[in-house]
Amino acid sequence: MVFAKIVETEKELQDAFFVREEVFVKELGIPLPLEKDEYDEIATHFVAYFEKQPIAAGRVRFLEDHTATVDRVCVLPPFRRKQIGVLMMQNLEQYIQGSHIKKVKLNAQTHAIPFYEKQNYYITSPEFLDAGIPYRAMEKTFDA
16 A cells, blocks of 8 residues: 655655655756755655555645745656555645645646646746756645
8 A cells, every 4th residue: 555644754754865866866867966955954755655665755845925835746667657646746735735825836847747737736937947857837726
């Protein structure tokens, strides 16, 4: 059974970092100093497990303008297209909504835009490059 949770221990944090390194550094070729950043210290991290093995990760940060940002959402290749990303987004959004935040922002790799659109995010920017990868900014507003 797959489950996602808020990171509460150093081991869980290292598990989330493991998934991120596998996906962003090894698979996508993003340099590790760009993948790990200053926001890791202030973000709330999430990790998903299957049979005690980490398979997905993501993080949430709260911004000063009553919005939250979701980033570093990733799923290991063997677990993609199995609703793990949906599970991660549900957990991240449930956590955000518990904080009375009404808007969530994220930067989606262009190939992932249809996934986020299915989660009711909408595009808010032209395409831009980050670490050589094309992205578009997206947002979602929660009902009051």
